[in-house]
Amino acid sequence: MSVSIFDSFLTTTDMIAVFDDTAIVQAMFRFEQALSQAQADEGLLPPTAARAIAAVCNAQLYDIPAIITAGRRAGSLAIPLVKELTKTVALYDAEAATKVHWGSTSQDVIDTAMVLATRDALQLLDDGLFDLTGRLLQLAEQHLATPVLARTLMQPAQVTSFGFKLTGWLAPLVRSRARLRECAARALQLQLGGAVGTLAVMGEQGPAVANRVAAILGLKVADAAWHTQRDEWVRLGLEVAVLSGSLGKLATDLSLMAQGEVAELAEPSGNGRGGSSAMPHKRNPVSAMIALAAATRTPQHGAALLASMGQQHERGLGNWQAELAEWPGLFLSAHGALQALNDAFLGLQIDGSRMLRNIDALQGLVFAEATSAYLAGVIGRPKSHELLEKMTDVAISTQRHLADVLTEAVQADPALRDHVDLMHLRTLFDPVAATAPAHRLAQQQLQSLRSDIAALNLAHTFHQ
Incomplete structure (x- = not known):
């Protein structure tokens, strides 16, 4: 697989190598080698044929760009690959060449x-x-x-x-x-079903071959071919x-x-x-x-x-x-x-000091909800919410900290002054304490x- 310069900029060489043209072709050869070995183990072809096929299941022996080009015409990369594999096996063992890809499909x-x-x-x-x-x-x-x-x-x-x-x-x-x-x-x-998923060519030995191929490749045996069940x-x-x-x-x-x-x-x-x-x-x-x-x-x-x-x-x-x-x-x-x-x-x-400065720069406004909840226990939720809305407006317009504005408001109101714990109120503006939940x-x-x-x-x- 070749990727554009911009694709390679956004990925890694390791992952490119996994789906590289040579890697995929070699994986296809691994399947063909495992298939012939499994079929030989089940007596469907001679061991010599399996060895002859395995000996040339090496991507480095083939013109991969030519196989890809031929695959476009054939409609499948597997068709020219199997053709080239068969031709190469035939150079050494004509009988074994007749067993390449036997019972399988592209x-x-x-x-x-x-x-x-x-x-x-x-x-x-x-x-x-x-x-x-x-x-x-x-x-x-x-x-x-x-x-x-x-x-x-x-x-x-x-x-x-x-x-x-x-x-x-x-x-x-x-x-x-x-x-x-x-x-x-x-x-x-494993994907192994033959032409229409029934392993018909290998007959009753088809499932046994599938089990062996899966074991060789370290894959799970599928319940059935999943050609179109994706x-x-x-x-x-x-x-x-x-x-x-x-x-x-x-x-x-x-x-x-x-x-x-x-x-x-x-x-x-x-x-x-x-x-x-x-x-x-x-x-x-x-x-x-x-x-x-x-x-x-x-x-x-x-x-x-x-x-x-x-x-x-x-x-x-x-x-x-x-x-x-x-x-x-x-x-x-x-x-x-x-x-x-x-x-x-x-x-x-990680700049923890900057995190604190960004919190401080907001004049205590981000503590308004916690403060409102505390004051609600003193003057009720509606009045508390109304008070905090007013005080936040004051803090924003005067560029002052909400804690200072609230402290002054509490001290100026006898109904609040006698019931609000100002020391506790100030702790509600402590950033570290606010992380507790x-x-x-x-x-x-x-x-x-x-x-x-x-x-x-x-x-x-x-x-x-």
Whole structure:
């Protein structure tokens, strides 16, 4: 698989290699080799024929661009590949050449090759999630009591805990890691059905051959051929799309918190990272940019997978081929986003002092709800709400802190002065104390997430 210069900019060389033309062709040869070996083990062809076929199932022996070009004319990459494999086997064993690809069909070869490649791609995603979730967990535990502004509708709302925010970024990634495992357990299965899915050519020995091929390749044996039953496969692809969406959400928050006017977070810099060709002062959040690009592109890939599911009868015409073309893009984007964010969080700069300054700059207005709730116990909710509305207007118009404005109002009103504990009222404006509710919730959720991550780390592989 070749990718454009702009695709390669948004992904990783490791994921490109998984879906590279040579890798996919080699995976197709792995299927052919496993098929001949399984058939020999079941007595359907001589062991010498299986050895002759296996000896030339090496992508390096073939003109892959020529096979791809011929595949366009033939309507399937497998047709010229099998033709070239047969010709090559015939050079050494004419009888064995008659047994190449016996009882199989083009879609068996290609789908199984894509399953093998996808298994490698999933391992890359899992490795990346291992790193990112571990780092996020560590940071969340460190910052449970770090005050930061929570923002709703892009406006300052209340004070929360940065650890709580990190936990919110972490949780969907842990869920995606688990869902990918669950979906893969069902979707990474052998495709072997022959012409119309019935294994007719191999007769009663067909299921036994399928079991052997699956064992050789380390894949699950499907209940039946899934040539046009794409539900489990598409579910897996859509879970990758969901992962990209979760990474995009994280990247959105990171980019907003890294804005110069906010400056609560900063991606690593140096060695040309995040610079500008025109403005030397710039420190661009390039990791967030790559993850956002992935999240922007992913919905189209997911929609194409869903659109391709209405395949005709026992073999799709156009829709299966569209699915094949869209599939790698999901993984290329997801891994690009994942690697970029791992790079960012490895050296992420967290400015707790700036977080406090941003809170202080709002003159205590973000504590209005907590203060109103306290005063409601003294003068009732309607009067409390009315009082806070007035006092916030005063604080804004006079550029004073709400705590000072409220203190004066309480001292000037005998009905309030005798019932309001001014010392307690002032504590309601303490940013660290304000993190307590978020701190408790995050601590509870982190306990569960820590357990989930540990369980996932015990089975850190997609390969049998």
